[in-house]
Amino acid sequence: MEPIVSVSHVKKSYQKRKDKTVVKAVDDISFQVHKGEIVGLLGPNGAGKTTTIKMICGLLKPNQGTIKIQGLDNSKHRLKSLKHISAVLEGNRNLYWRLTVRENLEYFAGNRGKSKKQVKDQIDYLLELFHLKMKEHELVNRLSRGMQQKLAIAVAMLADTEVILLDEPTLGLDVETSYEVRDILKKIVRDEARTIIISSHDMAVIQAVCERVIIVNNGKIVTDNRVEDLIALFDARQYTITLGQPLIHRQITQLKACFSNFEYESEQLKPKLVVELLSAEQIYQVFDILKKNETPVEDINRNTINFEQVFIKIIKGETGHANHSSLSSKSSKASN
Structure with missing residues (x-):
């Protein structure tokens, strides 16, 4: 299936006014969006996300690379290509008050x-x-x-374009209206086969609405994958263990040596140990260390991860899996 939006090896640089140094806002990014997808385009401030959005909408021209909408290069055929896309940029500013x-x-x-x-x-x-x-x-x-x-x-929908680009669609909304907008967006994709690209800092919305996310950082794509696959990838076996007495120094040292992601909260009524396991079997190592001082365990819970935590981990580069996830996503698209 031909992509409805295709971004190929796009670069965009700016020259600072003060010292004339060149800043790479977007540095050779490529991705595709297909009909009927609802895709999140994410990134921290200054990552190149907004520049990418403006180039897709035809508000900026790339220095290099191509952006095609329904097969039309939006630099060479700007008006024709933009007939296929409508956008809500920076909240509600596309209205006459x-x-x-x-x-x-x-x-x-x-x-x-x-x-x-x-x-x-x-x-x-x-x-x-x-x-x-x-x-x-x-x-x-x-x-x-x-x-x-x-x-x-609604104004963007009325244009009857195949692609709708939404920049922060739930910014500043109360909880009830935010949920209402989420339901409407899912209905649009389900019932009308529209393609939606969402840029948002509201990770709960991205997790609830988007099937797939493209995360940009430092002008490059750091991952492109399905939301559920990313959550599964980062769904580490993290446990919170409530203890009946404080750990001794030797136990803390042993736990730190065995587990890189380890937290100990002792300044409360019931001390708590938070540990992230690489495999299920490592839980026995934890209990062996606790057993050495006969530290009683009063409660144990497995922690769940949400997409906001996944996003932070990817941006911080806490895993080497990001590029692999991008490749797996693209290969799965190619096979469909």
């Missing part, structure tokens, strides 16, 4: 060459989908942040 909810939808549909009559049914559908029907005649500047954000996404 002195127009009503319905008027915004009608206005932006008109920019795409559609009349009010042509889009009436679609607007009615979107107002219901985003729970905005009761506010359709309200000025946008009187809406809550959550309603403005939902309207911004």
